Every structure is written in structure tokens, then in C-alpha cells.
Amino acid sequence: MSKILRPSVEHLRGLGNFTQGFRWGIVHTPPPGLKMNSEGLNFRAVSCGIPEWSSETMEIQIREFKSKQPGMTSIASPVPLEFFETEDNFVHEYFNAWKTLVVNTKKGYVIGAKAAYMTNMVVFRLNSMDEPIWKYEFGGVYPESVNKGQLDAQTGEPLTIATNLAFNFFNDGPP
Amino acid sequence: MTMFLESKEEVYNVEWGRSWLWDVRFEDRSLAVFNKWFPATSVTINKFALEAHEFSAPYSTFSVPKGSTLFDLKINFLDDVKLTIEKWASNWVNNEIFGNNCVATLERACKRVTVVRYTQDKDILDSNVYHVFPRGSLYFEGSSENSVPTSELEFVIAGTE
Numbered sequence: 001m002s003k004i005l006r007p008s009v010e011h012l013r014g015l016g017n018f019t020q021g022f023r024w025g026i027v028h029t030p031p032p033g034l035k036m037n038s039e040g041l042n043f044r045a046v047s048c049g050i051p052e053w054s055s056e057t058m059e060i061q062i063r064e065f066k067s068k069q070p071g072m073t074s075i076a077s078p079v080p081l082e083f084f085e086t087e088d089n090f091v092h093e094y095f096n097a098w099k100t101l102v103v104n105t106k107k108g109y110v111i112g113a114k115a116a117y118m119t120n121m122v123v124f125r126l127n128s129m130d131e132p133i134w135k136y137e138f139g140g141v142y143p144e145s146v147n148k149g150q151l152d153a154q155t156g157e158p159l160t161i162a163t164n165l166a167f168n169f170f171n172d173g174p175p
Numbered sequence: 176m177t178m179f180l181e182s183k184e185e186v187y188n189v190e191w192g193r194s195w196l197w198d199v200r201f202e203d204r205s206l207a208v209f210n211k212w213f214p215a216t217s218v219t220i221n222k223f224a225l226e227a228h229e230f231s232a233p234y235s236t237f238s239v240p241k242g243s244t245l246f247d248l249k250i251n252f253l254d255d256v257k258l259t260i261e262k263w264a265s266n267w268v269n270n271e272i273f274g275n276n277c278v279a280t281l282e283r284a285c286k287r288v289t290v291v292r293y294t295q296d297k298d299i300l301d302s303n304v305y306h307v308f309p310r311g312s313l314y315f316e317g318s319s320e321n322s323v324p325t326s327e328l329e330f331v332i333a334g335t336e
Contacts, residue, residue, distance in 0.1 A: 060191050065183040069191055 019133070023126040024048065026081075031142075033101045033116035040090045041083065046160065048123055049080040050136060051170050078144045078164035085149070085159040095146045095163065102142055117142050121165070124175060132175040140168025196293040196300075199250060201286055206263050214260065216325065219249040220290060221332070246332040248288070248307055253323045264313050264328060272308065284308040285333050304336040 005011070026045050028038040058071040083091045101117040103110055118140045124132040144166040149159045180186070199215045206213070228241035254260045267286070272279045285306040292300045307330035314326060 058191070058193070060186060062180065062186055065180070065186045067183065067186045067191075071193065072195065 017128050019125065023130065025124050025126065027122045029120050031098060031101060031117045031119040033112060034097050036094055036097060041094065044083040044086065044091055045081060046084055047082040051079050052076045075170045078166040081163050081165055083161045085161055091161045095143060098143055099146065134172065135175045136172045138167040138170055141165050190295065193295060198291040200289045203286060207259055209259055214253045215250045216253060217251040218290060221246040248305060248330040248332055249327060251325060251327050253325055261315060264309060268309055281333055305332045306334040307332050
């Protein structure tokens, strides 16, 4: 058995740069039915979830003996995304337009084909030089919920729009 | 005498089966996209069906093997927005079986269905081809739920390959 070392300062220095949670960006392709520039979403995005992979464990119990083995696997959809809103109401307009492609909000029925409102999205994690070092790819994305924030009497913070984007495919790896 | 199942180790060492490792396919071009894979969510199939003959004798009742009963196949399935499966099944019964002012012969009434079961790494464990025709009725059950339409089809197995 190899010797187990307690990490020293030298070891930690040797690890290189640690990744920083605020260095990331979104490349969101507008769905085919939506004629808006989606670049503004990237500049207003303040947080982005990363989907969790999980395996539904199967438990086998024969009298007193319990054993576990991996069962069906899934990746948790939707992914939460939050945006700051600006006075031009870009995020409101973008999501209203997208939502209208999915559901006729006045009459309440699903309209259009999947091809019109489903889209792709890639979230890049960046290094300290702001170069992509990892990408999270989402396919078959559509808005599952859009929370347009809350108005109050004392908050000086920008209005935050909290969205949940459902997706059908997810993959992550080197860019 | 020792116990048969002595330790947890013996339970752990078995690769246990998984109930979702199966597949169903009807090879029928009128199924369009579902010709390659059938959107079944559950399947029930006889592996054997043996009836026993009971008789009474002094002091007790006995039972001896008699013969087999009918083999059947049940499939729960989802349908798409074009009602592909519903239309396919209705056409099978109303046109192919009842179509020409008479009831089709067994040979003409049957379709081939393949039921496959897999190992956990998706190798085929066993594959059976059955010749089946629908029995009973097919209902469309409309609801007010946020769900995909589901129905159940029941088939008689008239033969195997």
C-alpha cells in the first residue's frame, strides 16, 4: 500500500488554479420560431444550476439481508436559471415571446410543433483567462416556469427573473 | 444443519434482474415510426399455463396435470398525437379481421410480435416471436389529467416461432 500523505501547502500549490464559480457564460440559441437576439440573456444571467445525475437505487431485501444495486438513472430536469432585468424589459419580452410559442397564453392550448419552440443551450465554464474549459450542453430546451419576481417597497436590487428550463438531453465535457 | 441463506454476502453477489429490461416490436409498416419500436409501457405474457384436474377420493382431494390453457399477451401503451396505435389496432380489427363481410381466417388475422428480454448490459437474454390477434376491446379513456393517453391491448397467442 502506498504511503498516505496529508496534503501540505506545497501539494495545494501544485494543484494549479482553482475554478471560480462566477466565470461562466451562456450561448443560448433562440428557438426557430423566436426572432430575437438571445445574446442579452448571457449578459443578464446571474445564476445557473447544473443538473444532477442520479441513479434510482434498487433495494433487494431477503428477510434480514438488504442489498442495493443501481437501477434506472436520470438527470434532474429542469435547470434553474436566474436573470437580472433591465429597463428595456429584455428578459420579460424574450420569455413572453418564447412562452407564446409553447402555449397560447390567451386561449390556453399548446400550439406549434416541438421544432418551433425547442432549442439548444450551452453553458461554458471559463478559466481565469476567461477561456472555456468545460461545457454543459442542453438539448430540447423549453421554459417550464418563469417567475417574474416580486415588487416591494424597499429593495434596491435589480429585479430578478427566476426561470426553470426543462431539457431533454444533457451532456457535459471539454469544450 | 446450516442455514441455506447464510449471509448478506450471498445476496450481494447476485446480479439481480431488472423489471424494465424488455422490448416489444410489431413488424408492421402501417405503424409508421412505431414499426421499429412499440411504445409499450408494460407487458404481461404467459410463460406457461398448466391446468390441473382435481378429483376427490376417500379422505382427500387430489390433483393431476391436465393440459394447457390459452396463452395471452397484454400490452399497455402510450399513443402519439396522431393516434397511430389506436388507428392501427382499429384497422386491424375492423378492416383486416372483419373487413370483407366475413371474419378473417386465423392465418390472416394474426400479426407477428417479438418480445425480447435483455441483460443489464443490453445483450439479448431471450427473444420470442408470437403470432397474435387482439381479444376484447380497446377503449380510449379521456381524462382531465396532464398525461399521455394510455390504453391496454390484449392479444391471444395463436402460435410461436
